[in-house]
Amino acid sequence: MKVSPDRQLKVSPDGQPTAEVIARVKDIPIYRDALVRGHFPVLEKAEIARGFPDNWMTPALTTALASGEAEFVLSTGTNHARMQLIRPPYFLLRSYYRLWSEHPDIRETWEADCRRVSLTTVLATEHVARVNARKRGEEPPPVPRVEDRRLDARTSYLNLRLDPALWERADVERMLAEIEAARQTHPRGWYHLDSSGYHLAHLLRKIHTWGLWDAFSPPASIIHAYEYTPVNVRRYLQQHFACPIIDLFGSTELGYLFYSDRRGRYHPFLDDMSVELAPVAEGSGLFHLIVTSLRNPHMPLIRYRSGDCARTSDGTPDPTNITQFCGREKELLDSPAGPVSQGDLDALVGAVSPRVFVHQLRVLSSAEAVLAYTTFDGKPLESDRVAALGRGVRELTGRRCVLDHRDHIPIGKSGKYAWLAPDGK
Template identity: 65%
Template sequence: MDGQPSSDIIDEIRDIPLYRTSIEQGFFPILEKPEIARGFPDNWMTPALAKALEEGEAEFVLSTGTNHARMQIIRPPYFLLKTYYRLWSEHPDIADTWHEGCRRVSLTTLLATEHVARVNAKKRGVLPEGVPTLDARRLDERTVYLNLRLDPALWLREDVERMIGEIRTEQRAHPQGRYHLDCSGYHLAHLIRKAREWGLWADFPQPASVITAYEYTPANVRAYLERYLDCPVVDLFGSTELGYLYYSDHNGRYHPYLDRMSLELIPVAPGSHIHSLIVTSLRSPHMPLIRYRSGDCVRTIDGSTDPAKVTRFCGREKELLPTPRGLVSQGDLDDAVTTAAPSVFLYQLRTEGDDGLRLLCTTFDGAPLEAAEQVGLEKFIGELTGLPCQAEHRTHIPIGISGKYAWLKKDS
């Protein structure tokens, strides 16, 4: 039967309480997040796991919870980082920056920076600093985190000057002055915009390679980054519990990266070409996931359920918007925005009850929308959803408490 684990996989998970009923019945249903949490951690506990926890070879961590409730998981220390480093070292476009020893500068959420600072403080047996120093924000000898504010739109000139200075510090550590920039696409776009606005762009050290890896990067944002960065900009797709599953090349094409993993694609609704991503993974030996619904949605080049034909990741399943024209994903909206208005930077779609939709958006240069762009946005989104839409320019769209942007706000 499609998706059912092989006998070799069953042998590896036989002692895990969560899977006993499925093994006895000879059928593994799709594993949902609530099932992972129910009875945790006893539902995962085996003698081998208990020993690994005791010896520090396994640890409890929380998923990011950006788009769903935070979920406790079990994994080896630095599981996600090691997956990232391996992929970086093997990527056909940017492996040279790994093997040259380039340092990694990470520009992403404040929560990520605070986590690194807390871990380092705990190692030293001290309380975290109110404003962590550069050394307090070093994840390891290779990676440092930059961001010290929740909302990058509210960075001050002094923030941008500090970050550019810290990037220069990392750049100078390399014999050829090269470094690798790891980021949320939104955060890097904010930094570029502000550096240009305040006359600091000439001081910004050009990276040797860039990875966007923390959230969906809209096409307009990616085009903006590529316009100002003279290096490959590649995207990684993955999660805290799974590691990375796909990477893009410099042309934007996605390739599977499925070490000890397999995938199924299941339409989110009958006849839909949006598919749920179902993952079987033995990559984490302490928490193998069998037919796990990651919550992510994808599209394929031909609408089929062939994981090798994935061409884009289009957001979270829980954020699909029901419309008269069918379910609409973040990626679908992004296509409409990109087609209609290349000047749009941030956007947020809001439902208005029976009255239709409002699209709030900022622009890269801060100027109001051109009349043709506003008309185009309202037209394309109306055609996509079958609902009337009003586009409105904003100078600021606040970021979420997680440090990531919500593309959709539904009536509560």
């Protein structure tokens, strides 16, 4: 699957929009100064929020909001403040469905009309329950029922707890029963599993702990698309599933921009978009994404800094050579050798031991750090692996590092893990 080049936005060599793009945004207040100056600077999240929503209002948008063709939503806010947005209803879902329906490795399950079960953050489940309650003119129930958690005829959400590590046997048995119910609706017993990589790994561990394999039928295809999926988690999932496991990269405000194939190689999906890669620091080989997108007609973004970081196969700023999306720019760690990303630490951990499950770095000072970790089997790492990880973290971050094996590392309030311990805790 490839987006035809003529459907990708054309930009000048320095990333400036073409006359065609400018014509699409000329009436939007936030871009007036850029139009007067003849130059579009990088658009920051703070600028989007400043004066919102008046800085986006046009007569056409006012009409769209009144008719329901546009709506206000909030970004997911993984580990940072949530951003208010304006977009068409089901904007992200339509982007997801289009990718699923066209992806060469998994479109068969779309065409076969598989049910989609989603195992991700409880915030996503609660959002679906709120939307459904609003349609009925009711308040959402404290504990959403199965019917409250159906996004549409095809998709339902499973998770009702913030921290998947704390799922009890009853939680897992309920989710497995709901998966089985979705599977039984299909004549071939197929279903599509949409998940956070972490949540799915936790489910597999719980199934193993309680011997529930007979109650779990593997899916026909898997997409994980909600957060950074560590090397070891991907490896763990691949060991348990024979079906294609696909990663999507995108955001609430942009939709999906890249997809992996079943071998893990990334491909652009830049319909009505273009991407620039700008170096985070000279010589680091780390880039942040600057995106121009007309995909959302109500809030087109010109040279928008998404806040995400990536690395390429050859160290050049060529988006077609991206090999890793490696976390958020706001979560980079300073080191004597340059900025360190979530993906950099993860690559080190994955190279030292495949047994590490969740890991989190706590920076004590410019000279010391602690790497807390859990393992898939619950046992501490071997002493030589502990030593190797300590050395690796010191080389990567410039800080002496002690390892701290734990039974549990709490998940964040967003239902996602932070690779750096928040507030030094």
